[in-house]
Amino acid sequence: MNCSAYAQKNQAVMAVLTGMPATQTMADSVKKGFRGLSVVNEKVIWISGQRGLVGRSINGGKSFVWRRVSTFEKMDFRTLHAFDKKRAMIATAGTPAAILTTHDGGKTWLHITNGMNKMGPVNVVREDPKQTGLLYAGTEREVYFSADNGNNWVQIAVNENLGGDYGDGPVDQGDYDLCIAVDPSNPNKVYLGNVEFFVSTNGNNFTPVRIAGGTGAFESVSHVDYHAIVFSPSNPSVIYIGNDGGVTRSTDGGQSWNSLNHTLTTLQFYRIASSKNDRNILAGGFQDNGCALGLNGNSSWKSTATGDGQEHFFSGSNPNLFFGSAQQGALYAFQIENGNVNQTSMTFPQGEQFPWTTPFFEDATTNTTIYAASNRLFKSTNLGQDWEPTTAQGVSQNTVTDVTQSKVNPQLFYLVAGEDEIFVSTDGGLNWDNKSSANPQPSRALQRIVPDPVDANTVYLVRSGYGSPQIYKSTNQGTSWSDIQSDLPDLPANDFFVDPSNPSFYFIANDAGVYYSSNSGANWMRLGSNLPVVPVFDFDYANYQSERLLRIGTHGRGAWEVNLDAVSSVQIESFTASVSPEGTLLRWNTTKESGNKGFHVERSYDRNNFETIAFISAKGNGSYTFNDAANRNKAWYRLKAEESDGSFRYFNIVETEGVPVQFGVAQNYPNPFNPVTVIKFTIPSESAVKVSVFNPLGQKVDEILNANLAAGEHEAIWNAASFTSGVYFYSVEVSDNTGNLIFSSMKKMILVK
Incomplete structure (x- = not known):
């Protein structure tokens, strides 16, 4: 399935909505999760990844040698810094945090953290390229310096706020934002990224880099939450920083900074939604980039709210009304008037704990009714002006990840939470049946639960994680589940879609893109030859009569669409x-x-x-x-x-199974037997076969098979329950289509009772 420009609407394409060019993918990218990359030169490349994996290539990436670091097989390596083809350093993500070094090309690794006070999240060290042995390492709220290749460390910038400040005191996100780099032309100039961006000009003390007159993180030189700092190899005055807002560049050694995002598509969709009336209008929620409305065929986007944008949907009652949300239950109604967007916030009872991505959706039949969920379901019959819970108490004890409603039976609701909890309501959310005991094991994070669009009893369970199936199907409303993973790659899954016009066509969004099945999950193929290998977080189905579109929001490469009728051409x-x-x-x-x-x-x-x-x-x-x-x-x-x-x-x-090239009769099994035995035989062509049983006197006592059989291996079963113990003989006779005997064989068997 290839892809074309956005304007070609009648081909089986995965067309980009945000002008993203096609990319080539790495052959192993769907098998291994990569987090760190270090290119030493045109020949030597190192990669670090998930579950203790480190790869090294010495032929420019044509092939890699993969190794798992001993005792770190269950850890992810956050970043990596390689010095040459033998020496490299890696840092773990999470706990136990560690810095490891190798001097033999990754065969063995040494743990080096001597002198570090604590080991929270750590970023890989960066060296001063001018002075061999000088290293810097950033950990949570702390920076360390080593003068001997990491054997010993000394803390610098003690008691300094190395996280950030939004105006109400120091904040730190070292488990998420952390990067460090040394200016290649000045070993005392060190950059550090956390919530804010910092610089040291003496190799010891750091100050935040903000716009002129800025007093907090909101005035940082770029978007908050910094993840990467890279110097141009040919010109150290050119510096790139990567953060939750994209890429920013300085061409004068950090004196001024300019965004490069007008030429890049880097926004990370949590959710995407399409207008019910106009194919050129979309809305979306973005990771740390708020909510936005896409207008005019996606040529422009208008910001509608801040924070981490989440669920969105357009109202069926008013083409100019749509709904959106930000993290942890910040819900909004947006009204489009004369090209402007007016925002109204919604309120809920005090004490409700809403999940990061709060379930938020319109009723399947009544377009003035909408729902949202904390650990219980809330319902509004007046487009969000007033809310009432459907139950007095919470349904789940864990963080709710999804609540859905069947379009076939609007009284049927599903709720999933954590790794284990599955609930079903058949009365509009008033009462809930706990179906958690049927949850497939081992447990994995439950991402979505998706009702079938044509069968009220069928529902699909979407799971994250590795090492066990990520997609299951139930035909009895969650009472039992069957695995439909088949030949899907072992990758976390994020969403699922069934084509309502072709219900045997399944689509799954996972961390490598989109896969589809035309036979109800028996086999899967990747969709979109020009869709980058990128996590896809959300599906949206848009039916505009003349075209039925499946749209996706990717986590970092924009929004894409495919014409569903073309997929099933x-x-x-x-x-x-x-x-x-x-x-x-x-x-x-x-x-x-x-x-x-x-x-x-x-x-x-x-x-x-x-x-x-x-x-x-x-x-x-x-x-x-x-x-x-x-x-x-x-x-x-x-x-x-x-x-x-x-x-x-x-x-x-x-x-x-293939066809045998000659006749054959095997010894019955078991032998001796009581009272049932199996007689196997092979024939190379379609023939008439008769299998008979004789006693020691040569008298025929039973005929257990007489039929025309196709070429191949067959078996006949003899149940001797009514026969006495003793020696018997079985014969296999094969005749051609004229009745002439062309093969026969007889063997002995023993019945022991």
Whole structure:
């Protein structure tokens, strides 16, 4: 599936809404989570990642050697700084925090924190490139200096506020914001990023860098929450800083700073929503960049609220009314008037503890009724002017992550919280049944619970984490669950969507993009050849009659859309394979072939590596056959439909068992037996087979099989419950289609009671 410009609306594309160019992806990026990158030169590259993983390439990234650091297999490495192909340092994320160093290319690592007072979150050290052995390290609220390659550390800037100040005292987010760098031309000039951006000109004391006259974090030279500081290798006067607002650059050694965000798409969507009436109007909530309204075909965005923007939706009662939220239950109604946006805040009873991303949505049938949730469900029947809880007490004991309502049965609600809690209400949220005991194990963070758009009893559970399935399906309102992970990559999942017009088409948003299935989760394929490998946090479905759009909000690469009717431009009703002496016969039937060029037939002998063995031109909806005369062995086959624009999609994999090249009869098993035994045999072509049982006198005492069978391996089962103990003989006789005997075999078996 390739992608095109935003204006091409009738192709199976994942079109970018924010002008994001296509990117190439790293081959292992869907298998490993990367957090640190250090490029020593054009040949030597180091990468650190999740679960103790460190990779090193000495051939410019063509291949990597991956190792997990001993005793840190369950830790993530926050950042990495490499000095050459043998020496590097890494810092852990979370606790226990540590700085580790290697001198042998990553084979062994040494823990170096001698002299550090405490080990909260730590950022990787940065060296003074002019003086070998001089290192700086930033930890939570503290900075350390080492003159001997990290063997010993001394704290500097003691008792200084190295976090930030919004006006009501020092704040620190060292577990989230932390970066440090040394000016390559001046070892005493050190930059530190936390909530605010700091500089030291003497290698010892730090001051915040703010706009002229600024007194707090809101006057920082760029957006608060700093994560990266990078000097240009060719000119140390050019400095880049990365933060929650994007990228800022200085070309004069830090004297002045300019935003580069007008050329970048870096906003991180938490949620995205589309106008119900105008395809050119969107709204979204962004990580630490508030809420915004997108107008005029996405050519401009208007800020509507601050904070961490969260859930959004447009009202079905008024095309100029939409709703949005910020973190922990800050809910708003927005009215569009003459191009301006007026904001109204909503209030709730004191003491309610709302989650970071508060569930907030419109009723499935009554567009003047809206809902929000703390650890219980609130309902407003007048568009948020007044709110009442549906229950007197909280439903969940943990942080609620999602509450949803079935569009098929509007009285049916679902609520999930934490890693274990699942609740179902069948009376509009008045009473809740606890279905947590059915939660699949091991537990994982529950991200979403998504009702099926056509079946009231079906619901889908979306989970985060690694090492166990991230997507489950229930057909009985959460009483039991089945895994539909299939061949999805093992990555945290964030959202799920079922196409209401093609309910066997599933879409899942995870930390590598979007995957889809055309067969109810039996197989999955990545959607969008030009969609970057990026976490996708949210789906939004927009039906404008002439086009049905699935839109996504990515966490750092903008908003994208795909035409759902184009995704399903080729639909296969069935795909089968049968083996005979003449080869493997493939049959498939299509129900839709809009824009189809033809089918590539692919074969694999290990289910992983496929080769194209034929191309069958499209002939419109109908039946297709292909005989793979070269193969009578066990194999796997799949179809790749190629569209007229060169894009393609894969369909189900079918497996064949192969055909034996000769007749064979195995010894019955078990033997001796009481009273049931199995007789296995193979035939190389379709034949008439008779399996009989004889006593020692040669008398036929039973006939257990008499049938025409296809080529392959078969079995006959004899239940001797009515026979006495003793020796028996079984015979397998095979005849051709004219009745002539072409094979026979007899073996002994013993019945012991």
